[in-house]
Amino acid sequence: MLQMKHIDNPPSTPGKFKIEKSPYNNRLRLHSSLTKLAFWSLVFLGLIFVFFYRSPSNPSPVISDLSRRSLRTSSYGGPTFEKRVKSSAKIRSRNGISVLVTGAAGFVGTHVSTALKRRGDGVLGLDNFNDYYDPSLKRARQALLERSGVYIVEGDINDVALLKKLFDIVPFSHVMHLAAQAGVRYAMENPSSYVHSNIAGLVSMLEVCKNANPQPAIVWASSSSVYGLNTKVPFSERDRTDQPASLYAATKKAGEEIAHTYNHIYGLSLTGLRFFTVYGPWGRPDMAYFFFTRDILKGKSIPIFEAANHGTVARDFTYVDDIVKGCLAALDTAEKSTGSGGKKKGPAQLRVFNLGNTSPVPVSDLVSILEKLLKVKAKRLIMKLPRNGDVQFTHANISLAQRELGYKPTTDLQTGLKKFVRWYLSYYVNGKKSAQ
Numbered sequence: 001m002l003q004m005k006h007i008d009n010p011p012s013t014p015g016k017f018k019i020e021k022s023p024y025n026n027r028l029r030l031h032s033s034l035t036k037l038a039f040w041s042l043v044f045l046g047l048i049f050v051f052f053y054r055s056p057s058n059p060s061p062v063i064s065d066l067s068r069r070s071l072r073t074s075s076y077g078g079p080t081f082e083k084r085v086k087s088s089a090k091i092r093s094r095n096g097i098s099v100l101v102t103g104a105a106g107f108v109g110t111h112v113s114t115a116l117k118r119r120g121d122g123v124l125g126l127d128n129f130n131d132y133y134d135p136s137l138k139r140a141r142q143a144l145l146e147r148s149g150v151y152i153v154e155g156d157i158n159d160v161a162l163l164k165k166l167f168d169i170v171p172f173s174h175v176m177h178l179a180a181q182a183g184v185r186y187a188m189e190n191p192s193s194y195v196h197s198n199i200a201g202l203v204s205m206l207e208v209c210k211n212a213n214p215q216p217a218i219v220w221a222s223s224s225s226v227y228g229l230n231t232k233v234p235f236s237e238r239d240r241t242d243q244p245a246s247l248y249a250a251t252k253k254a255g256e257e258i259a260h261t262y263n264h265i266y267g268l269s270l271t272g273l274r275f276f277t278v279y280g281p282w283g284r285p286d287m288a289y290f291f292f293t294r295d296i297l298k299g300k301s302i303p304i305f306e307a308a309n310h311g312t313v314a315r316d317f318t319y320v321d322d323i324v325k326g327c328l329a330a331l332d333t334a335e336k337s338t339g340s341g342g343k344k345k346g347p348a349q350l351r352v353f354n355l356g357n358t359s360p361v362p363v364s365d366l367v368s369i370l371e372k373l374l375k376v377k378a379k380r381l382i383m384k385l386p387r388n389g390d391v392q393f394t395h396a397n398i399s400l401a402q403r404e405l406g407y408k409p410t411t412d413l414q415t416g417l418k419k420f421v422r423w424y425l426s427y428y429v430n431g432k433k434s435a436q
């Protein structure tokens, strides 16, 4: 009992405390050591838990919205990972290229990856599977790509260590950079997500590309929205782009300027593609044609925007297969970057192209086409064009892309929407997936 008392009430100078030697004492020491061991083991396990739980590959549920939206559930590294990466990026045709496709589980990314793989190019995908829209649709696209031999690494373009690792494993000749925060109106709700993906993410990617040896040629997605308040139609690449109407447009415009800088300083070959309202199967649920379809089928009313004095709002809707052809042509005509080891050796290619359809269609006509295809009358709710980023119309002049890329869109809105509706019905209605 005396000893117990000593242990319960140790002197303030423990170094001077002399423990008596007795078997009971030894047992006590053993007991105390076991308690300590258990305690420190718990502390150690706790630390490991905290480390992994908060590490980028396993984000905590209470971290910032930005990180939450960049979920990365699988870790990378190890021989199995490297084998998958190499096999996916392996070129299987003569004159093939090896392409890192960022945003591969996205709408355009999925279509471009499939097309590249089909012609024998090496393709590795990268996507963070964020929840800007239903991630299960991204997972379904991933499954589709996996069946055609494209592996998607789960990670964020801001993860420089991951990007470097991928370039260590594969000396990509090209990067098709499609990862971005899309959507014009959402920029009012979550402005930082645009800065995170479209500016910081782009810079991370360019930093890694500039240091890679060999440097890849980069083709990336800009947007028709850079024309902003420009009223001269059709929009030509030479027109002014200094009046963006949304933060989304401003970040895409910033991307074009950043591209100029990396081309100028480091000799990176860079091609920006200004996509005009791309639509089609496996599309984005945040886009009007997609949620109009969902809501018409549900019998919900759909808001159709009109400009002042009943002015028509129109878009140069462009079918995804036409966009894919433009992307592949941009990759095929991209010249090599000229730098090495982060240093420029000579001038490099810097291009920007409109990829549109050259025939704007009023949004009300889009709804009429959907009504016919779905055989359901829409409940139209005419609303004033909100002042949150929308522009009244877009119209692409594509002569430059025609000349330099041989780009020639062939799908009109009626034909393209027919293909979209067929996919939509088979995916959501027959496939019994819930449309959120």
Ligand SMILES: O=C(O)[C@H]1O[C@H](OP(=O)(O)OP(=O)(O)OC[C@H]2O[C@@H](n3ccc(=O)[nH]c3=O)[C@H](O)[C@@H]2O)[C@H](O)[C@@H](O)[C@@H]1O
Pocket: 182, 183, 184, 222, 223, 224, 225, 275, 276, 277, 278, 286, 287, 288, 289, 303, 304, 305, 313, 314, 315, 363, 390, 391, 392
């Ligand atoms: O071309 C582009 O660069 C952009 O195209 C689309 O942006 P947007 O053309 O605004 O596409 P939607 O959001 O699908 O809108 C299509 C049309 O429907 C109209 N709309 C949209 C939403 C709505 O509730 N009602 C409505 O009438 C819009 O004003 C617009 O004219 C994409 O969402 C952007 O990511 C892309 O960068």
